[in-house]
Amino acid sequence: xxxxxxxxxxxxxxxxxxxxxxxxxxxxxxxxxxxxxxxxxxxxxxxxxxxxxxxxxxxxxxxxxxxxxxxxxxxxxxxxxxxxxxxxxxxxxxxxxxxxxxxxxxxxxxxxxxxxxxxxxxxxxxxxxxxxxxxxxxxxxxxxxxxxxxxxxxxxxxxxxxxxxxxxxxxxxxxxxxxxxxxxxxxxxxxxxxxxxxxxxxxxxxxxxxxxxxxxxxxxxxxxxxxxxxxxxxxxxxxxxxxxxxxxxxxxxxxxxxxxxxxxxxxxxxxxxxxxxxxxxxxxxxxxxxxxxxxxxxxxxxxxxxxxxxxxxxxxxxxxxxxxxxxxxxxxxxxxxxxxxxxxxxxxxxxxxxxxxxxxxxxxxxxxxxxxxxxxxxxxxxxxxxxxxxxxxxxxxxxxxxxxxxxxxxxxxxxxxx
Ligand code: CAA
Numbered sequence: 382x383x384x385x386x387x388x389x390x391x392x393x394x395x396x397x398x399x400x401x402x403x404x405x406x407x408x409x410x411x412x413x414x415x416x417x418x419x420x421x422x423x424x425x426x427x428x429x430x431x432x433x434x435x436x437x438x439x440x441x442x443x444x445x446x447x448x449x450x451x452x453x454x455x456x457x458x459x460x461x462x463x464x465x466x467x468x469x470x471x472x473x474x475x476x477x478x479x480x481x482x483x484x485x486x487x488x489x490x491x492x493x494x495x496x497x498x499x500x501x502x503x504x505x506x507x508x509x510x511x512x513x514x515x516x517x518x519x520x521x522x523x524x525x526x527x528x529x530x531x532x533x534x535x536x537x538x539x540x541x542x543x544x545x546x547x548x549x550x551x552x553x554x555x556x557x558x559x560x561x562x563x564x565x566x567x568x569x570x571x572x573x574x575x576x577x578x579x580x581x582x583x584x585x586x587x588x589x590x591x592x593x594x595x596x597x598x599x600x601x602x603x604x605x606x607x608x609x610x611x612x613x614x615x616x617x618x619x620x621x622x623x624x625x626x627x628x629x630x631x632x633x634x635x636x637x638x639x640x641x642x643x644x645x646x647x648x649x650x651x652x653x654x655x656x657x658x659x660x661x662x663x664x665x666x667x668x669x670x671x672x673x674x675x676x677x678x679x680x681x682x683x684x685x686x687x688x689x690x691x692x693x694x695x696x697x698x699x700x701x702x703x704x705x706x707x708x709x710x711x712x713x714x715x716x717x718x719x720x721x722x723x724x725x726x727x728x729x730x731x732x733x734x735x736x737x738x739x740x741x742x743x744x745x746x747x748x749x750x751x752x753x754x755x756x757x758x759x760x761x762x763x764x765x766x767x768x769x770x771x772x773x774x775x776x777x778x779x780x781x782x783x784x785x786x787x788x789x790x791x792x793x794x795x796x797x798x799x
Pocket of ligand 1: 470504515538616623745747765766769
């Protein structure tokens, strides 16, 4: 068992940390206040290769592994959740889904521009009336000649108004005996006629990010844009969530670290009753719990990343990592506010933002309650994972780093030169 990060991992960690701390940290409070994503964020993440970090060079990626993806998410969310959300939807829920289930032709048309960050992608699963209960979503896709006609509405969609592409799950067979089998997945170009979308304001957290809705009215989607086979939509959606939840787990770990760092700093500066407050045991206990949860959350997500690298099914381990890290990040943020006292209750310090942001992650990509049911299901033997028709490809440096064009080599050099 090797707990050490490789030189490449450390390089990714350093590059993403520098980007987030130097370029985003100084402006994030204002973005949160104005509920606007900083205009340069997506462009810079693309230019630095972060949006294509874990994809093979031949698809325009950086040739790094899945652990690198997790490390990048940890660094991004240590500054703000909204940065990691970009990775969750663009990389985890969409691009990795195409990488796993898409045809070479779909990879050419959708994956490559996404990996290069020329096109931004989102994930259309949740609806106004369906979040946890995926199998009963109501968006429909009716076959008509060599295309499908998409109708319905998707809700709580991160990057809804920023994205060019969406991976949308819709019902193709309303007659299916088991509703799970009636769903299919589609790659939808969001400039298609019949697509409308908007932002949702007034959220508790992730205010510097973009969350919205997308409505489809008789939107024609070519059959060639169906991801996987008809009826595979539920499994595709769940496998995308296995990747999205991994990025959420890694990001929440970064949020715990941010709470810990802010709390240690404040506890060694603030004085009460003649001493710095870090000398008081009740403050020390809160800090100790943050250390404990950071280390445990980190090990859980790194194990899930290692399993992805090896090509091992990790639905159970990723669910555990997501559940633990997000619950722990909410707890850490709440205690960080408590340590900061009245100052923690204002945005003079970042911890109130951490608390508001942390609450979202215990809801999206599977509520903590869904993950508890999953874990109990595995333990009791009610739940088992079968072989999928398309598994996420295991990381193989020979494949990931095989260069097909000089352009892909230039992509790889981006990480090295930043
Ligand atoms: N990968 C591939 N296949 C999977 C899978 C996975 N991770 N999990 C389950 N499946 C397969 C099963 O093997 C089963 O296949 P068979 O029929 O061949 O046996 C089939 O799918 C049905 O599985 P289940 O019986 O487990 O389905 P279920 O209805 O009991 O659902 C659930 C289980 C855990 C409740 C699941 O529906 C779930 O995770 N719900 C939460 C959904 C969620 O996370 N929503 C968040 C939306 S996205 C978002 O939040 C993003 C945003 O931007 C805000």
